Structures are given as C-alpha cells and as structure tokens.
Amino acid sequence: MKRDRFKQDRALGERLIEEARQAREGVEQLPPGTEREDLLRKARAADITAHIDEWLKSPDLQPPK
Template sequence: MGIRNCFKKPFQDQRLFDFISDASGKAGSLPPGPERDDLLNKIDKARAAATLYKWANSPELQPPK
C-alpha cells in the first residue's frame, strides 16, 4: 500500500476572485437554463466565501472586550 500524502492547501482568496471572474464571463455567454443557473449559484457562494474570508482576516477585526 502506498503512502498517502495528506495536506491541506492554504485558503487563497485570489483563487476565489479568479474563479468568480472566469465563471462570470462564462455565465454571460451561456443561454438561460439549468447549467447557467448552477454556475450563477456557485458564483454567489464564492462571493459569500470571499466576503467572509476578507472580513475574518481584516486587520480591524478585534476580539470582544
């Protein structure tokens, strides 16, 4: 049995922004239908994730007092 190399990739917000940009362009060229709707849903989820990531890693974020 081989050794499995398990590691987590660090979360990269730039990767999310690249996905949002590429997927938005692709969604604009797709005709209305289920494939486009699925892609738009993925874009919405990626935008929410990017917003949460930016909020959680902002320098203004302070612990409760």
C-alpha cells in the same frame, strides 16, 4: 499513512475571486436555464466567501468579550 501535501501559490481570496470571474465568463456563453443558474450561484458563493475571508483577516476584527 502519509498524505500528499502541496503549497498553495495564491491566497484563498485571490483564488475565489478568480473562480467567480471564470464562472461569470462561462455564464455569458450559456442560454438561460439551470446550468446557467448553477454557475451564477457558484460565482455568488465564491464572492461571499472571498468577502468573509477578507473580513476575517482584517486588522479591525476584535475577539468576542
């Protein structure tokens, strides 16, 4: 079976940063509650993942010895 594939137009880090920004904008319009906390958690997770992706791509990263 052949899978449908598509090429990403932006880097993973860029997409994650945009996702975090959109989640934070959505939080501003929600009252305090579980839905708001879920969006904040999603934004934090996207930020952390973007930082990890940046760290993994850094030229100073050395393989284990």
